[in-house]
Each structure stands twice: as C-alpha cells, then as structure tokens.
Amino acid sequence: MKKGLKAGARKKRRMYLLLTSLAVLGLAVLLVLNALEDSIRLFYDPTEIAEKGIKPGQNFRLGGLVADGSFETHETDSILVNKFIVSDGNETVAVIYEGLLPDLFREGQGVVAEGAMNGSGVFIATEVLAKHDENYMPKEVIDSLKKRGQWQEDDPS
Amino acid sequence: MHKFANPARFMRLSNMFLPWCTGFTVLLFALGLYYALFLAPEDYQMGNTYRIIFIHVPAAYMAQFGYGVIAVASAVGFIWKHPLADQAARATAPMGAAFTALALVTGSLWGKPMWGTFWIWDARLTSMLILFFVYLGYIAVWQTIEDQTRAAKIAAIVAVVGLVNVIIIKFSVDWWNTLHQPASLIRLDGPTIGGDMLAALLLMIGAFNMFFITLLMWRIQSLILRKRIRSLRMQIGGGQD
Amino acid sequence: MAPNEIYIVSSYVAGAIVLIGLAVASWRAKKQDENDLRELEKQLRELSDKSDI
Numbered sequence: 462m463k464k465g466l467k468a469g470a471r472k473k474r475r476m477y478l479l480l481t482s483l484a485v486l487g488l489a490v491l492l493v494l495n496a497l498e499d500s501i502r503l504f505y506d507p508t509e510i511a512e513k514g515i516k517p518g519q520n521f522r523l524g525g526l527v528a529d530g531s532f533e534t535h536e537t538d539s540i541l542v543n544k545f546i547v548s549d550g551n552e553t554v555a556v557i558y559e560g561l562l563p564d565l566f567r568e569g570q571g572v573v574a575e576g577a578m579n580g581s582g583v584f585i586a587t588e589v590l591a592k593h594d595e596n597y598m599p600k601e602v603i604d605s606l607k608k609r610g611q612w613q614e615d616d617p618s
Numbered sequence: 619m620h621k622f623a624n625p626a627r628f629m630r631l632s633n634m635f636l637p638w639c640t641g642f643t644v645l646l647f648a649l650g651l652y653y654a655l656f657l658a659p660e661d662y663q664m665g666n667t668y669r670i671i672f673i674h675v676p677a678a679y680m681a682q683f684g685y686g687v688i689a690v691a692s693a694v695g696f697i698w699k700h701p702l703a704d705q706a707a708r709a710t711a712p713m714g715a716a717f718t719a720l721a722l723v724t725g726s727l728w729g730k731p732m733w734g735t736f737w738i739w740d741a742r743l744t745s746m747l748i749l750f751f752v753y754l755g756y757i758a759v760w761q762t763i764e765d766q767t768r769a770a771k772i773a774a775i776v777a778v779v780g781l782v783n784v785i786i787i788k789f790s791v792d793w794w795n796t797l798h799q800p801a802s803l804i805r806l807d808g809p810t811i812g813g814d815m816l817a818a819l820l821l822m823i824g825a826f827n828m829f830f831i832t833l834l835m836w837r838i839q840s841l842i843l844r845k846r847i848r849s850l851r852m853q854i855g856g857g858q859d
Numbered sequence: 860m861a862p863n864e865i866y867i868v869s870s871y872v873a874g875a876i877v878l879i880g881l882a883v884a885s886w887r888a889k890k891q892d893e894n895d896l897r898e899l900e901k902q903l904r905e906l907s908d909k910s911d912i
Contacts, residue, residue: 475697483778490782494793502794503740524795563734564863565663573797590734595802597668597811599659667863673874713881720877724870731863829878836885843892850899854906 504573507552517578523556524573524592525549532568547572547584558586565591625702625842632835639835643828650821658818670728672818675803676826678721681749682784683830684714688756689781692774702838704770705845707777708760709837713830715753722746733797741790742798745783752780 494501504524505513515521524547531546543558545568556574566572571592576585654672661668688707695703725743726736737743756776763769791800802810809816 472697479693479696479778482775483781486779487782487785490786494786498794501741503738503796506795563732564667565732566734567663570663588734590738590797591732592797593664593732593799595799595805595810597671597802597815598662599813599815600662600665601659603662665863667867669867670870673870677874677877716877716881720873723873727866727870727873731866829882833881833885836889840885840889840892843889843896847892847895847899850896850903854899854902 506549507547507554508549510554511552515578517580520575520577522573522575523547523554523584523586524571525554526571527566527568528553529568543589547574554584555582556584556586556589558589560589562589563591565593570594625845628702629839629842632839636832636835639828639832643825643832646821646825646828650818650825653814653818653821658814661815664732667728667731670724672822674721674724674728675819676823677717677724678746679823680826680830681714681718681721681746682787683827684710684717685749685753685777685780685784687834688714688777689784692777695770696774701770702842704766704774705841706834706838707773708770709834709841711753711757711760713833713837715750715757717826717830718746718750718753722750729797738797740796740798741794742787742796745787745790748783749780749787752776752783756780 504522505515506525507523510523526548528546528548532543533545534541534543536542540559541561543556543560543562545556545558547554547556556576558574558576566589571594573590573592574584574586575588575590579585650672654669658669658672660666687710691703691707691710694700695707722743725746729738730736756773759773759776760769763772790796791798803819811819
C-alpha cells in the first residue's frame with residue numbers, strides 16, 4: 462500500500478517534469494522566434510517597403526499580388542523583359558525582370574521577387590517566384606462561371 | 619491501462635485486426651488513386667500538376683501524425699514506465715522520417731514547376747526540414763545508447779523537445795509570410811478545395827493513415843518478438859553471451 | 860502543361876518507392892523475427908528433451 466502510493470507520487474512528479482519542461486521550452490522558443498521575426502519572414506510587402514525606406518541597391522524579397530493590367534513583356538536581343546506592378550492593395554512597386562517566369566505567374570496572383578530597388582524606385586528582380594493561393598478549383602467550374610459572367614479575377618484585397 | 623498494454627494481449631489483438639487493416643489499406647489506395655488520377659478534374663490554374671498534392675499532403679500529414687504518435691507514446695513510457703509504449707515510439711520513428719523525406723521531395727517537385735524553385739528557406743519548408751533532422755536524432759539515440767531503459771528515457775526527452783517544432787510547422791504559414799500557401803483542408807472557415815478533388819485528397823490521406831497503422835502493428839510485433847528472442851537466447855546460452 | 864508531367868510522374872514514383880520500401884522492410888523484419896523465435900523455441904525443446912534422458 463505504502464509502496465503503491467510512492468510509485469504514484471513518482472509518476473505524478475514525472476508528469477509535472479515533462480509538462481513544465483515542455484512549457485519552458487515552448488516559451489523559450491517563442492521568445493527566440495519573436496526576436497528573429499525579421500529574418501524568418503520571407504518577404505516585405507509594398508507598404509512595409511514604403512515605411513522602411515529601403516536604400517537602393519539593398520537586396521531583399523518583395524511580395525504581393527501582380528496588379529491587374531500591369532503585366533507587359535517584350536523581347537530585346539532575344540532576352541525576355543517583363544514589367545509588372547506588385548501591389549498589396551495599399552502601396553505599389555514597379556518591377557522589371559529579365560528571364561522566364563514560372564507557370565503560375567499571372568495577373569491577380571501572388572509573387573515573391575528577389576532583387577533590389579534602383580535609383581528611380583523601380584525594383585530590379587533577379588528571381589521571380591509565383592505564390593500559389595490555397596484554392597483548388599476544377600477548370601470546368603471556372604469555365605462555366607466565366608460563361609455566365611459570374612467569375613471575377615481575384616481582386617487584391 | 620496496463621491491461622491493454624500487455625505484450626501478449628497486444629499480439630493477440632493486433633493479429634485479429636491486421637487482416638482487416640491490410641485489406642482496408644489496399645482498398646483505400648485503389649479507390650484513392652482512381653479518384654486522384656482519373657476522377658478528380660484538372661485545376662483551373664495548375665492543370666494536372668496539382669495532382670502532386672495527393673501524394674504530398676498525405677505524406678506531410680503522416681510525417682506529423684507519426685510525430686504525434688511518438689510524442690504520446692514517449693510521454694506514456696516516460697510517466698508510467700511502460701516498455702510497450704517505448705517500443706511503439708521507437709517503431710514509429712523510421713516511418714515518420716521516411717514520410718517527412720517524401721513530403722520534402724514531392725514538395726520540391728511541386729515547387730519547381732509551380733513556384734519556379736525547388737527550394738526556398740521559408741518558415742514552412744525550413745521547419746519541415748528540421749522535423750526530418752529531429753527524426754534522425756531520435757533514431758540515433760535508440761541506435762547509439764545500448765542500455766534500453768536509458769535510451770527510452772533520453773529518446774522521450776528528444777521527442778518532447780521536437781514537439782515544439784511540430785506546432786511551428788502547422789502555424790508557420792499563418793505566423794509568417796511564406797512562399798508555401800496556407801492550409802486548404804484544416805481551417806476555420808472550411809476547406810478551400812471541394813468535390814472530387816477533396817474526395818481524392820481525403821481518400822489518399824485515409825489510405826496513408828491505414829497503411830501507417832498496419833505497418834506500425836507489424837513493427838511493434840517485431841520489437842516484442844525480438845525481446846522474447848533475446849530472453850530465450852539468454853536461457854539457452856546460460857548467460858554465456 | 861505536358862513538360863510538367865515529369866514532376867507529376869516523379870512524385871508518384873517517389874511515393875511508390877517510399878510506401879513499398881517501408882512495407883517490404885517491415886514485413887520482412889517481422890517474418891525474420893518470427894522465424895528466429897520458432898527456431899529458438901525448437902532448440903529449447905530439444906535441449907529440455909535431452910536433459911530428460
């Protein structure tokens with residue numbers, strides 16, 4: 462009887478040990494992650510760029526939606542030059558990128574571009590990645606929605 | 619608690635369940651693959667390439683499910699000192715590592731055509747890679763420490779430490795901006811995927827899950843048998859080895 | 860989207876390799892352990908038979 466009680470107390474102690482160590486560890490990690498917030502984030506949106514006043518030539522990643530009707534592309538000396546505007550619904554940044562764009566790149570969709578601002582406030586991208594949203598939809602559904610005029614391209618909101 | 623965790627009882631029960639689990643796994647895979655490759659329609663933006671998610675999402679889910687199993691079993695083993703729980707945790711680890719690797723590889727194969735890159739150090743991808751290393755570390759503890767009781771104790775601590783990372787994986791896409799998209803399936807306002815696409819995804823997740831449970835039973839049986847083999851060898855050898 | 864087929868096929872192949880690899884390894888280990896145990900039990904029975912004589 463006495464022995465059983467002792468074993469029970471030990472079990473309880475081990476449980477508390479596990480729970481407190483998990484709590485302490487979780488808190489520590491939370492604090493570290495909070496401190497590292499700036500380097501964990503993958504990109505900055507145009508509003509943050511406007512607020513931060515990033516210097517020209519400083520390398521960073523820009524993220525946002527490709528503004529509707531802003532995308533144009535032309536070939537000069539067999540190099541594809543793409544121009545588009547990245548928007549977050551508040552501020553916008555003009556982007557120039559030379560090279561092939563990923564399949565999912567299109568107006569109204571998210572992009573993450575790496576590069577730097579030039580002297581005149583245009584973002585010169587060295588790499589452009591498309592960001593997929595979380596929606597999956599059958600092609601047929603979209604086609605019929607378009608036919609009935611009920612489909613709207615994603616608005617940047 | 620101990621009644622159910624008795625090894626002999628586990629052998630009996632698992633032998634009873636195993637044929638059903640195996641059959642169910644095969645059935646779910648057949649159905650899931652048929653849905654994933656034939657019934658589910660093309661996506662409006664990604665065409666057929668989105669079908670990678672029918673492998674990628676279940677693999678990533680099993681990577682985390684496996685970790686959940688390890689964490690719970692380790693906690694039970696640590697607190698109640700139950701050897702079967704430790705064995706269950708140990709048997710899960712290689713499968714968890716394999717599914718994590720599969721999730722990383724299929725994610726890469728998705729990333730190249732869709733995003734334009736095989737890899738990016740965003741929070742989701744990085745935390746998933748860390749999970750892979752946590753699994754490897756966990757396996758290494760069992761491999762390198764010979765005293766099984768001591769190995770179980772240290773492995774349990776590693777498992778609990780790694781639990782923090784699993785929580786980070788789940789919320790990484792909400793807490794920070796990442797290239798990886800937010801959750802489509804488990805979200806407050808319901809899934810953002812529907813119809814046969816959703817059915818295919820759920821069937822494949824079910825198939826992977828059943829597969830995992832079936833194999834886990836085999837592997838725990840294996841560990842129980844090995845324990846018995848060790849004690850029989852001692853009897854025969856008369857303590858010679 | 861034809862050039863993307865390589866990525867779809869590769870991911871399904873990778874999935875098959877992992878699933879089949881895990882299943883075969885786990886199954887064979889279990890069978891091996893069952894055999895070892897049976898062998899040992901046979902040895903043990905023979906030993907006890909001998910000591911009976």
